[in-house]
Amino acid sequence: MNNDDKKATGPSDMDYFSGMDKNRGRLLSMNIPVSKELQDKTSPPGDAAVDKCAHTYHALNYVPVGISIFDKNYSVIFWNRCLAHWTHMDSKKMVGTSLKDHFSTISSPGFHERIQDIFSGGPPVIFSSQLHRNVIPCTLSDGTEMIQKTVVSALPSCDSNEFFALMAIENATELSKKVSEYREMRNKAMEEVALRKQIEDELRKSNESLLEHQELKLKQERLKVLLEMAGATAHEINQPLMTLLGTIELIHMTQELPDQTIKHFDNIEKSARRIADIVSKVQKIKQYQTKKYLNDMSIIDFHESALD
Amino acid sequence: MTNTASFISRDQLEAIKELCNIGVGKGASVLNAMLSTHITLNVPHVKIVSSRDFREELKEFARDTISAVELAFEGNISGSAQLLFPTETASSLVSILVEEGDELDMDALRAGTFCEVGNIVLNGVMGSISNILGISFDYSVPAYIETHSDNFMKEGSMKEDSHVLLARTRFSIDALDIEGDIALFMQISAIHKLLETIEEKFGLNEQ
Numbered sequence: 001m002n003n004d005d006k007k008a009t010g011p012s013d014m015d016y017f018s019g020m021d022k023n024r025g026r027l028l029s030m031n032i033p034v035s036k037e038l039q040d041k042t043s044p045p046g047d048a049a050v051d052k053c054a055h056t057y058h059a060l061n062y063v064p065v066g067i068s069i070f071d072k073n074y075s076v077i078f079w080n081r082c083l084a085h086w087t088h089m090d091s092k093k094m095v096g097t098s099l100k101d102h103f104s105t106i107s108s109p110g111f112h113e114r115i116q117d118i119f120s121g122g123p124p125v126i127f128s129s130q131l132h133r134n135v136i137p138c139t140l141s142d143g144t145e146m147i148q149k150t151v152v153s154a155l156p157s158c159d160s161n162e163f164f165a166l167m168a169i170e171n172a173t174e175l176s177k178k179v180s181e182y183r184e185m186r187n188k189a190m191e192e193v194a195l196r197k198q199i200e201d202e203l204r205k206s207n208e209s210l211l212e213h214q215e216l217k218l219k220q221e222r223l224k225v226l227l228e229m230a231g232a233t234a235h236e237i238n239q240p241l242m243t244l245l246g247t248i249e250l251i252h253m254t255q256e257l258p259d260q261t262i263k264h265f266d267n268i269e270k271s272a273r274r275i276a277d278i279v280s281k282v283q284k285i286k287q288y289q290t291k292k293y294l295n296d297m298s299i300i301d302f303h304e305s306a307l308d
Numbered sequence: 309m310t311n312t313a314s315f316i317s318r319d320q321l322e323a324i325k326e327l328c329n330i331g332v333g334k335g336a337s338v339l340n341a342m343l344s345t346h347i348t349l350n351v352p353h354v355k356i357v358s359s360r361d362f363r364e365e366l367k368e369f370a371r372d373t374i375s376a377v378e379l380a381f382e383g384n385i386s387g388s389a390q391l392l393f394p395t396e397t398a399s400s401l402v403s404i405l406v407e408e409g410d411e412l413d414m415d416a417l418r419a420g421t422f423c424e425v426g427n428i429v430l431n432g433v434m435g436s437i438s439n440i441l442g443i444s445f446d447y448s449v450p451a452y453i454e455t456h457s458d459n460f461m462k463e464g465s466m467k468e469d470s471h472v473l474l475a476r477t478r479f480s481i482d483a484l485d486i487e488g489d490i491a492l493f494m495q496i497s498a499i500h501k502l503l504e505t506i507e508e509k510f511g512l513n514e515q
Contacts, residue, residue, distance in 0.1 A: 128420040179415050
């Protein structure tokens with residue numbers, strides 16, 4: 001690859017390795033072992049250490065996750081391509097410098113105190129996107145801030161006496177956006193369901209009220225017809241009934257009638273008075289009450305209907 | 309409720325309970341520094357049960373789905389530590405911590421938040437065991453698990469002689485009291501190693 005090609009395709013892998021040159025002195029003090037074979041290949045001594053480090057973590061340049069490896073002093077040992085792309089800070093600038101000098105979030109107690117056990121081989125530490133938003137602030141192409149999920153794990157150094165921190169950052173912006181959209185849709189759907197339920201309840205109540213009103217109206221109409229009918233019937237029956245009862249009274253005053261005939265007239269009078277009693281009840285009707293009759297029919301209950 | 313395994317003495321259980329309480333205490337102080345709500349964590353009792361008894365107990369603890377954060381570890385003693393909650397309770401916990409409505413699903417973001425809470429609590433407990441007993445572990449990255457309690461650690465997924473060190477943990481957050489389980493899944497040989505180490509450190513006797 002010539003220099004022009006390199007310009008066209010962006011920095012090569014070796015550019016990332018050579019980013020360590022200016023801070024080589026610091027890297028050499030990080031206990032990264034340098035094999036004799038590698039030392040012989042490079043000159044001056046120390047280049048091999050830098051190359052070894054770069055080679056060891058080289059594959060991490062090809063993962064779609066931001067990766068940084070740093071020691072207990074927060075001095076950057078490795079800064080992968082993804083992170084360089086997100087932060088616009090390339091490996092040359094970052095390796096050998098302190099993360100604290102670049103990102104204030106690293107110095108916050110919430111980060112600093114939680115990862116202390118990492119340097120003695122402690123368990124991984126998670127920084128969720130909801131509680132932290134981001135650990136390494138990055139601005140996206142649309143000007144918004146990247147939301148990140150970060151996991152910091154203990155990484156044994158090559159001589160295994162010391163542990164580095166391997167910080168893996170996932171871009172959770174799209175996920176957060178999708179979840180927010182989903183929540184918005186869900187809330188909207190829930191609101192619509194609640195509104196529909198409210199409308200259905202109101203409609204049901206209104207329908208019930210309408211039915212009650214119709215029932216009441218029907219009852220009132222029936223009662224009106226009944227009262228008119230009862231009044232007319234009572235009036236019409238009362239006239240001949242009075243004549244009948246009067247005539248029976250006159251017959252009773254007559255002395256020459258045989259006993260058997262008087263008995264018959266007593267029965268006629270009893271029935272006539274019963275009719276008078278029924279007519280009296282009909283005149284007192286105030287409500288519409290029915291009772292069961294033959295063949296599943298209902299008839300007006302004069303007694304109940306005449307009660308208050 | 310199932311009984312604890314017969315091979316462990318009351319003193320050993322008390323020592324484990326103390327280790328757990330130190331661990332969750334550390335976890336609570338991290339959470340309190342991070343969040344606006346005040347959290348108190350304590351472990352009222354611990355026991356060691358067989359994997360079969362654990363499954364039965366879990367079905368009583370969570371009748372529907374369960375949410376767990378798993379931290380697997382290897383070393384002289386291998387196994388996995390888990391913080392378990394009924395999903396509904398886990399969701400309520402997240403809602404309080406991030407001050408969100410409590411009718412939300414356990415979506416990926418909320419699962420991530422629960423994972424961080426579990427990570428903090430489990431790191432406290434494992435850190436306490438590791439530091440006080442002088443045992444070092446290699447850890448995997450914590451993972452979130454959500455499944456029906458009938459399917460959790462289903463028969464066959466654990467080795468026959470697996471046992472569970474179960475520490476019921478009470479989370480008191482403002483006016484809310486919720487309970488979760490910290491479960492350490494280990495094979496019986498690993499449990500014996502752990503008890504031996506406790507015995508050495510605290511001068512206790514295994515039964």
